[in-house]
Amino acid sequence: xxxxxxxxxxxxxxxxxxxxxxxxxxxxxxxxxxxxxxxxxxxxxxxxxxxxxxxxxxxxxxxxxxxxxxxxxxxxxxxxxxxxxxxxxxxxxxxxxxxxxxxxxxxxxxxxxxxxx
Amino acid sequence: xxxxxxxxxxxxxxxxxxxxxxxxxxxxxxxxxxxxxxxxxxxxxxxxxxxxxxxxxxxxxxxxxxxxxxxxxxxxxxxxxxxxxxxxxxxxxxxxxxxxxxxxxxxxxxxxxxx
Numbered sequence: 001x002x003x004x005x006x007x008x009x010x011x012x013x014x015x016x017x018x019x020x021x022x023x024x025x026x027x028x029x030x031x032x033x034x035x036x037x038x039x040x041x042x043x044x045x046x047x048x049x050x051x052x053x054x055x056x057x058x059x060x061x062x063x064x065x066x067x068x069x070x071x072x073x074x075x076x077x078x079x080x081x082x083x084x085x086x087x088x089x090x091x092x093x094x095x096x097x098x099x100x101x102x103x104x105x106x107x108x109x110x111x112x113x114x115x116x117x
Numbered sequence: 118x119x120x121x122x123x124x125x126x127x128x129x130x131x132x133x134x135x136x137x138x139x140x141x142x143x144x145x146x147x148x149x150x151x152x153x154x155x156x157x158x159x160x161x162x163x164x165x166x167x168x169x170x171x172x173x174x175x176x177x178x179x180x181x182x183x184x185x186x187x188x189x190x191x192x193x194x195x196x197x198x199x200x201x202x203x204x205x206x207x208x209x210x211x212x213x214x215x216x217x218x219x220x221x222x223x224x225x226x227x228x229x230x231x232x
Contacts, residue, residue: 004159036223043121044160044208044223090159104150104173105221107159 002027004091004108012114015083021076021111023091032094033074034105035065039087047089050074061085086115119143121224123209129230130199137195138227142211149192150221151184152208153177160208166192167214199231 005024013019025031035047048059055067065076074091091108122141130136142149147168152160163182164174168189178184181199186192196203206228210221 009157041225043225044210046220049220092159104162104165104175105160107161109157109159 002093002095002106004093004106006089006091006108006111008111009109010112010114012116013081014116016080019076019078019081019085019113021089021091021113023074023076023108024072025074025091025093026072027093027095031074033065033067034092034094035059035063035074035076036090036092036107037061037087038090038110044090047076081113081115083115083117086113088112121209121211121222123207123224123227125227126225127228127230129232131232132201133198135195135197136199136229137193138207138209138229140192140194140209140211140224142190142192142209143222146211146213146222147189148212148214149186150210150212151192151194152210154206154208154226155204163194196229199229201231204229204231 003026007022033050036044037047038044047063048057048065050057050067057065063076063078065074067074088110090110092105094105121143124139128136150165151163153163154160162175163178164184166186169186181197184194206226208226209224212221
């Protein structure tokens with residue numbers, strides 16, 4: 001069955017420090033991968049997405065993610081975090097080949113990011 | 118604001134009551150999705166519409182749940198005879214429905230509390 005695993009429930013980093021949030025997926029075909037961010041009282045916002053091509057994907061707010069097929073991973077990174085990055089982050093996979101957004105998205109359980117001043 | 122809107126934002130109800138939520142997608146988006154998110158979990162897919170047609174329903178959507186999109190624009194999600202286990206955030210998303218890499222745009226959600 002398709003699944004997404006985010007092994008870290010809660011991470012705290014100091015402002016200005018680098019960040020890496022881990023994500024592993026299980027899916028039989030080429031995955032379509034996403035990272036979303038959710039702030040309290042806000043809807044889910046797409047940070048970045050991978051469909052094909054370059055395995056290093058650039059997103060909004062200075063985030064990037066790298067798709068590693070051999071490790072079934074799609075980790076999210078940011079070189080220097082800001083206090084405003086504190087939020088819940090969700091990794092997700094789109095399920096059908098040729099994903100056309102008609103398919104449902106399977107989300108991980110999320111990683112809560114706290115920023116230490 | 119031209120994003121996805123949901124109403125109400127919060128709903129408190131007693132067990133056994135019926136509730137209805139509304140979602141207004143981004144204008145001209147022909148695909149609309151409902152997800153449910155419980156505390157500490159990621160959103161779980163419930164159902165999706167292509168225009169007015171409901172094309173997929175999750176097994177999570179019991180007989181007490183019904184969703185409609187009568188004119189292919191806004192959608193409603195009704196829960197009958199609510200149970201405490203229905204307490205969750207109900208998220209709506211929409212997408213243009215064209216191309217292979219459409220992003221799903223999410224609304225702020227409706228938080229349901231069943232007492």
